[in-house]
Amino acid sequence: MSFFFLFLAYSAEMSYLCMQIQKNMVISFDSKDLSAAQTMIAHANNIVIATHMAPDGDAMGSALAVYHWLLNRPSAVSHPQEAVVIVPNAFPDFFRWMPRASDILIYEKEAEKCNTLIANADLFICTDFNDPKRIGPVGDKIVASGAPKILLDHHLHPTDFASVVFSYPEATSSCEIVYRFMEQGGPFLNKEIASCLYTGLMTDTGNFAFNSSSCELYEIIAELIRAGAEKDAIFDAVFNQYSVDRLRLMGYALYRKMRIYPEHHLALITLSADELDQYHYQVGDTEGLVNMPLQISDVYYSVFMREERPKPGTPRPRIRISFRSQGNRPVNIWASEIFHGGGHANASGGEIFGTLNQAVQLFEKTFPSYLI
Ligand SMILES: [Mn+2]
Structure with missing residues (x-):
């Protein structure tokens, strides 16, 4: 009997603790890692953005947000960079509306083209996976490449494959981490980026039904809506498209x-x-x-x-x-x-x-x- 109550007290305390952590969750970047990643991005010419197999809203949103960000940065005028998003296999139709989703290369369909881009890449930005195994053959190629790799992810226990790792399992989504990362480089939000990031926040929390109690999250959402993310339309485009x-x-x-x-x-x-x-x-x-x-x-x-x-x-x-x-x-x-x-x-x-x-x-x- 006493064990039972002990367990109850313990679990109540645990959920209270988790709640506290959630409410005060602030992603703080290691300044050395941050400047290392920023330098890598500033010097790269051919960037491959990669995300996981069977891409979900967070994978699509985080990868596409980084893509839009690279294309729109003020430095893109003086230093144009080639950037491409590669996913291992097809993404669901209900993500087709996402800005520039049609630019995404699907490895299963265009392996040769992808292999050339991966071979020529001088930087990889990996989002929403913790292990190259999660991205199939693309992972093997990326691991084999000598080019630096930046990882932005919220899955537990990332394996040691990236040069700079931004891993925050307490974050709601990789989109949240990507938001905080891009923010460090100055103003970055536009309607496209906001729509991509909102999609990942929405899908990884089941439309804010779970793992979504941090105040920080809603501060980000407010910024995304200000920047033009159409919350209701995005919900409709993702969740109300059943056949x-x-x-x-x-x-x-x-x-x-x-x-x-x-x-x-x-x-x-x-x-x-x-x-x-x-x-x-x-x-x-x-x-x-x-x-x-x-x-x-x-x-x-x-x-x-x-x-x-x-x-x-x-x-x-x-x-x-x-x-x-x-x-x-x-x-x-x-x-x-x-x-x-x-x-x-x-x-x-x-x-x-x-x-x-x-x-x-x-x-x-x-x-x-x-x-x-
Ligand atoms: Mn995710």
């Missing part, structure tokens, strides 16, 4: 494929490649699905598994797994120790190569030891 198939897929997943483990406050949704085909699955169609079971009052953990057909040369399908939780119920250790992934305490990812059944068996075997 009929996408909404039906969500309905099917919730109605037919959601399993609840009541005594563990846990939900699991699985979708096979065949089921995805039935609904003409497009990249991004299952975005947000993993969060939905958390709307159930007694569900605090949610896991979503999606099967990808094996690629030529790989015998087994890949099961992509997303983990979500609420409060002081970390899922990242489970994701990293069992499913070769990791991430934030309340939002992680992982994968296994095998069948959906094998993934579900592994899930059922291991969750009792990882969930509170």
Whole structure:
């Protein structure tokens, strides 16, 4: 009994502490790192901006914001720089409206062109990933290049691949870090940059539903709106663009494929490649699905598994797994120790190569030891 109360007191204290940290969160840059990065940027001629696989709003927003910033800096007149954004694979259609999204090069589609640009790059600016593995073949090429690398990111435990690292896991998003970084170089905001950054702040916090209690965040948002970001239109462009198939897929997943483990406050949704085909699955169609079971009052953990057909040369399908939780119920250790992934305490990812059944068996075997 006393242990129980001790635990309650402890978790209450922890959430209070987290709340305090959130409210007072100010990103402060190391001045040496900052001037090193600024010098690298000032001297570079060919800059490659790279972000993670299956780009989300924060990846798109942070990379495109840096791109616009490089193109518009006052020094761009005296010292024109080539800049390009490379993403490993396609981004969802609902980000197509983003300013200059059409300039983005998709490695999967234009590998040769990308390889040439990477080989000629004299600076890499990496946003929203902590490990070159997160960007597939682009990561290998970047690591192999001798050019300096600047990392702007909010995922835990960045691996040691960048020359200058701005890693703030307590930040809401990489867009927040990019905002603070660009601000150090003087006035920088315009409508394009503001729209890109707002997108990342909005998507990484579930439209400000979680991980979004810092006053700083709303100060930034006020500046973005002043600079021309159209908040409601951006919400509409990102969240109200479902296809009929996408909404039906969500309905099917919730109605037919959601399993609840009541005594563990846990939900699991699985979708096979065949089921995805039935609904003409497009990249991004299952975005947000993993969060939905958390709307159930007694569900605090949610896991979503999606099967990808094996690629030529790989015998087994890949099961992509997303983990979500609420409060002081970390899922990242489970994701990293069992499913070769990791991430934030309340939002992680992982994968296994095998069948959906094998993934579900592994899930059922291991969750009792990882969930509170
Ligand atoms: Mn992010």
